[in-house]
Amino acid sequence: MLLTADVGNTEIVLGVFDGAELRHTWRSSTQPERTSDELALLLAGFLEHRDLDLRKDITGLCIASVVPDVTGQFREMASTYLTHEPVIVGPGMKTGVSVVTDNPREVGADRVVNTLAAFTAFGGPAIVVDFGTSTNFDVISGTGEFLGGVIAPGLQISAAALVGRTARLTRVDLQPPRSPVGRSTVEAIQSGLIYGTAGEVDGIVERIRADLVSPDATVVATGGLAPVVIPHCRTVDRYEPWLTLEGLRLVYEKNVDA
DSSP states (O other): OEEEEEEOSSEEEEEEEETTEEEEEEEEEOOTTOOHHHHHHHHHHHHHTTTOOHHHHOOEEEEEESOHHHHHHHHHHHHHHOSSOOEEOOTTOOOSOOBOSSOGGGSOHHHHHHHHHHHHHHOSSEEEEEESSEEEEEEEOTTSOEEEEEEEEOHHHHHHHHHHTOSSOOOOOSSOOSSSSOSSHHHHHHHHHHHHHHHHHHHHHHHHHHHHTOTTOEEEEESTTHHHHGGGOSSOOEEOTTHHHHHHHHHHHHHSOO
């Protein structure tokens, strides 16, 4: 079985594939101070709850990480607790994705695997909107190239900044209010966060489609916060919660002999 890990700034999303089937998923907080032994214990615990053994049942590991310290923890954990080298997505890795930005090396691994997964599933042109710590828009050409994109503050970052820079506003649950016109301070904040982000998504997608001269570019949403926002978006065509994990599976297959 293949263990995949999407390491973001806030969360690590884990998945276990049996062939092409995603069997199990978990989420854990990203903790750069966690040691490789602690990471092994965490993974073993998740797997044990599904009657799986880290050493016996996991035959492959593929990682996309934007947190270098955690990348190192996974590498060290694999060398100690697994019998195979991990596949870590990065420059020089065979992905099948041509990155045609000014500096391809600065493009995050998660954006590359999202491009691969979206193009494989839906073709191009396409736009992936990844709702994570930041809200990323990944733009994919008709032939599967990563053309570039947009990076905007994520929903949680916006909420924290609003509360942190104002004296009388408090944290709120990230859920839509009864009406776009908030009838309390809490509802007013929720309206600004939820509907503001939805409007941002629609506005950026429309501009990208115009730039691509492709009004029919497929828009694929993913990421942990996507379900909060996409019911209020006009432009999102598909919701794929495990898009990045699927991309990792595809990268693994391209780099490890069957």
